[in-house]
Amino acid sequence: MTPEGRDAPPGPHAGSGGEELAVIGAGAAFDGRLVFRGSARVDGRLRGEVAAQGCLVIGERARVDARIEVDELVVAGELEGEVHARQRVRLLASARVTASLRTPRLALAEGCRFEGRCETLPAPSAAPRAG
Secondary structure, eight states, X not given: OOTTSXXXXXXXXXXXXXXXXXXXXXXXXXXXXXXEEEEEEESSEEEEEEEEEEEXXXXXXXXXXXXXXXXXXXXXXXXXXXXXXXXXXXXOTTOEEEEEEEXXXXXXXXXXXXXXXXXXXXXXXXXXXXX
């Protein structure tokens, strides 16, 4: 949490499982297709498409206009586009989102702005257990 009581986005190099990957820093811009595995963070501008097995974090000062397909998406900045998150989408208090969302789980922090539509999908099923 920040001193103002808002959820803070994961740090600039925070990844799941300890890996670190900063993709687009503040002041940088990227147009095109971004493909990765693991975790990535955008603090600058991104326009195009994102396809990943992992988590994408859109920082508080980031601006993203893209079609996104990831496991998990955390938004603190500005996002416009289409999103398919296989596990969940989290919109933090500073998020400003105009998008079509498809995900099994959606978390909205108080104060975020969301305009668009959301389709909740069945949660991904766990692998069957051998009995």
